[in-house]
Amino acid sequence: MSNIYESAEATLGLCNSSCLTKVELRVACRGISDRDALSKPDPCVVLKMQSHGQWFEVDRTEVIRSSINPVFSKVFLVDFYFEEVQRLRYELHDISSAHNGLRDTDFLGAMECTLGQIVSQRKLSKALLKQGNTTSKSSITVTSEELSGNDDYVELSFSARKLDDKVTMCLCVCVCVCFGAQIPPDFKVSHDFAVNFDEDNPECPGIQGVVEAYQGCLPKIQLYGPTNIAPIIQKVASSASEEMHTMEAMEYFILLILTDGVITDMADTREAIVHASHLPMSVIIVGVGNADFSDMQMLDGDDGILRSPKGEPVLRDIVQFVPFKDFKHASPAALAKSVLAEVPNQVVDYYNAKGIHPKCLSDYDESTRPFSP
Incomplete structure (x- = not known):
């Protein structure tokens, strides 16, 4: 047996x-x-x-x-x-x-x-x-x-709870609101504002907190194009850069972008992704609706090496694009599986390249880190 x-x-x-x-x-x-x-x-x-x-x-x-x-x-x-x-x-x-x-x-x-x-x-x-x-x-x-023989093992904890032999994940969720809207009080166009309108403390407690912040935000703003995502990538990259400079980089940032439109700042986005590929960071883009998302496939990098407008290649592939329409009749688990498919290898590739090994439980406290919209 x-x-x-x-x-x-x-x-x-x-x-x-x-x-x-x-x-x-x-x-x-x-x-x-x-x-x-x-x-x-x-x-x-x-x-x-x-x-x-x-x-x-x-x-x-x-x-x-x-x-x-x-x-x-x-x-x-x-x-x-x-x-x-x-x-x-x-x-x-x-x-x-x-x-x-x-x-x-x-x-x-x-x-x-x-x-x-x-x-x-x-x-x-x-x-x-x-x-x-x-x-x-x-x-x-x-x-x-x-089994401890697999040094490449990293568990994704989207509550960002610190676990033994794991690294902490910080999940930043961005919908069409926080990178394309006119916001109060002066209703200027912003592409990287906090959904809870608190720039000093933009984090929300858990997925439910993100949903509640989104529901509270939507009636107060005016949706506005074009769809520019380079600013939000740069904003998260700034936090990831600060973490990298600690020489431990035990926080890994995952930017989840939900968008119903084709991005219009492709050159700036390519530049931002190339820069972010050097940082403890991954980008997941979920395209919602029937728009033409062919440009998103290029950002994914599966069909070739993504380069900045100046020709600089990404250090590593950090982008995963998933068209939501492909999963309209599939189970939620199938969508989650596709969305997270490349993240484990992306995390491992970064820490292997930096020569950083997971810490043990005694090196962590039991604190939790909330989600960041």
Whole structure:
């Protein structure tokens, strides 16, 4: 059974997206009910993963004889994909000495969760559910450990929470408002104003804070073209430049731009992107609507090296363009996967080039950093 996970990859479609890191999962159970008064159970845990609404077996533990509190030595090695919701199911079975298969076993309960929950909590304990979803007195505990052999691993934390062996992400969200509008009180045109109108403190608490600031801003301004995005790229680049000069650059800036129009300052935008390619920064552009976004593909750089008007090439590819219309009938997860597809490599490329390695948990505090509109 040790190679079941390998054979399940094709069925589950696990090879269709870039793996972020490998995770070791260990399982233990407590208080397993004695179904047979004359003997204790012989427990075994089966790990399943959901794909297209169906559960497929990934692997299973060894059978521990006569135990109501088993700690299994079997280690599940799974691939963790940051852009996927990987649903797991742990089934506990009582396998008698006469049978090693599952067909004739006693089902003792199951626990469902996501791999992301286990990775984020590191240790997840839940009660087992029996047939009919009735809660049993038995519990199962799963602990996770990310393999340290992958030095290129960086987890994206868009709450910007500082995690061990990770770098901090600062997400700056820009919609058509904050780079193309006439703003009060004099209604001059601005391409890089704060949606909350507080230039000294433009940050908002979380995604909901960004949404609320946008809703409060929209009735107070007048949308105005043209669509110039070079100013907002330069503004975020200024913050990224200050961080780079700390010689640690443990904050990496991701500028997310939502726009419904073709940009009109292409030369300045190319210049700004070339400059930003030297900084701890990435730019994600989501084109909304049916406008001609062909120029955006050039900024993406997938078809060639982007250059400034003076001919200077980007140091590294930092731009990802995604047309929203391609995902109108797709799941939100598919859109998120495409939007974030290039960010991990962009982050790793920057820190590798600078020779900067992730710090450990003791080097961080538990503070959080809000989102910046």
